[in-house]
Amino acid sequence: MDSDRNEVHLTTCPYCGVGCQFYLKETDARIVGIIPSEGRVNEGKLCIKGWAAHEFIHDPQRLTKPLIRGKDGKFEEASWEQALSYVADKLKEIKAKYGNDAIGILASAKCTNEENYLMQKFARVVIGTNNVDHCARLCHASTVAD
DSSP states (O other), X not given: OOTTTEEEEEEEOSSSSSOXXXXXXXXXXXXXXXXXXXXXXXXXXXOHHHHTTXXXXXXXXXXXXXXXXXXXXXXXXXXXXXXXXHHHHHHHHHHHHHOGGGOOEEEOTTSOHHHHHHHHHIIIIIIOOOOEEETHHHHSHHHHOO
């Protein structure tokens, strides 16, 4: 491929914890498609989510910065520091007013095992709740049902 115009970049699919790999196909500095990898995990195959994994990258509605609802009810751009501080304050407020178990944590198949481990550790140690669940119970349940 002409390296000035067309390139491929090996990456891991973000949709679940299986670890399928594919190449992002880039043309003129835009991601335009997916080429499955012949790696051990997916052996050149992808699920429908993997095939569509690139479609959100250039979407004009994609959020790229944190948003916080202002006093007028409209979302306003915020820095990451402002957003994290806002979330921390709200969690402290809820915990103080309603108790630890008023907060639940939902882990994600898009995260690594290590990130999910940290999420449950955060829930149990920092928040003080065992209310931890994972999206696989909801969104992947239909794929494994008898």
